[in-house]
Amino acid sequence: MLDELDLVNERFEYAAPREILQWTFSRFDDGVAMACSFEDLALLHMVHELRPATEIIFLDTGGHFPETLDFADRVTKDWSLHVTRTTPGPAAAPWPCGSERCCELRKVEPLGRALVNHSAWITSVKRVDAPSRAGMKILMWDEKFGLVKVNPLASWSDEDVAYYLTRHGLEEHPLWAQGYASIGCAAMTRKPQVPGDRRSGRWVGMDKEECGLHEA
């Protein structure tokens, strides 16, 4: 598998996300799911156009903005998406927003449960999102969950996403209009603290850059 991923990575470094998705669906068939936060609709739109029956996993941490939940519900209904909405297990209850094990129990563990019996998962991470993502490969073996991770937008910029949304007339997350730029749980999300750094509003004041889903 690792040799195959290396070869395909070479082939896809400059490929369009649609081409990467087409290969993914052809290689893994019904074993593919996409994790989607409904922050932007670019990759979801591509997946939906190519394979409308794809399982979409939405991690409901219990701490999302109401705007995110409304947006996710509306798009799910309008696009007739097949959404699996995870919820934290009982072990998360003693760990409130921002506490040490909160992300692990509200995101990582529920996603692990949702990905059982899958062969590949699709994410919308980009290398420009954060220094921790700069080395992200397009295809990689995800040790944590035991399946292939596919990052079709790895080489995209924020401008590429914005262009795609405009070109396809896709709605933006309602909080973008209020100045938010990277949207996670409400308790841990502020507007960008550093101009031009979209994720500088996440986990402000904490020694934390990632929620644990995307560490290599």
Ligand code: SF4
């Ligand atoms: S982002 Fe914050 S509130 Fe959301 S799951 Fe992680 S630690 Fe909890």
